[in-house]
Amino acid sequence: MQEVLPEGGVIRKLWIGETAKYREHILRLDPESRRNRFAGGVSDDFIRKYVELANSLDAVIYGFFVNGVMRGAAELRPLGVRLVREAEAAISVEKPWQSHGVGSALLGRVLLTARNRGYRLLHMACLAENQRMQQLARKFDADISFDFESAVGEVESSRPTPMSVMRELMSDSHGFATAMLDLQTRMLRA
Template sequence: MAIRKLRQGEQDTLRDHLLRLGPEDRQMRFMGSASDSLIQSYCGRIDWLRTTILGYFTDADLRGVAELVQAGNRWPKAAELALTVERPFQNRGIGTTLLQKALVVARNRFTSTVYMTCLLENKKMQRIAHNCGASLVIHEGESEGTIWPPWPSYLSLVEEAATEGQALFRAAFEVPSSRTSIVLDKIV
């Protein structure tokens, strides 16, 4: 999997991913209907100092996202987490992997509590959260998962750095799959 952090200035990449979501997936992500203009406005308002976005890429296209947003200014830190994976890429473990990597990022930033809120009918999200150790509470048509990451360790810091290093390596040395098939056709 090609997973890396999005950088400030990549709002358009995130916007394009969110705009590719169908109405049902938009409703699950935003807990209500989300028009194209709402998504554009949302991406334009991201506070990159409080938000870490991990993206799953196929070639250059963003197909899945974990958004970790610091909540408030208290210590120890708390954060909210949201996941999206485009429909053709669901049920492949991408959401689980994004959540696991986002929890490492939260841990390395001394985040003591991560909250995940979803609609009651979003069983996929509830299952992913539960499988990653979330305590789930249901109230008023919503399910809220709470995860308490441990404090950072040398291994968690190395794990986050390795994810970024792997993404840089792929970007520098791998040929996208569409080009590979063209080259192979010319050789044969």
């Protein structure tokens, strides 16, 4: 699937020490997006604790950045030692950047990472009325299957291949280079 991002936007993995960027992004979500993201209403305090936990749980987080500000995120959380092949995935995009292909690009990255980590089943908490997420999931029909009857969608990912591992490595090194460039530009401006 071809990836087209809004101008100036990049997707890369979040680094250790960038938790605040993730927290600020989630807190900026409008009420409807926040409700859809967490499959229910949650407080600011809940979000602060949630992000801290994500940081300590070996989660993989991708960020969509515009001018160094995180405007979208995709999170992949392992579900614990007993469910080594299962993980939870969640995606969020701030309203002005929605419907521009960012969610599709983020879901693509998460599925690639899930595949390379050997996760066979991904859970996604998705409200039944969340049409947008369901449309987005349908775009990946070849790789995933969703159960929209319940609030939780289940995604089966394909097995890793040398090519899928290479794709993730290439996207990581590209993300590192763009982050360095971004940091350098901001230091020069300061």
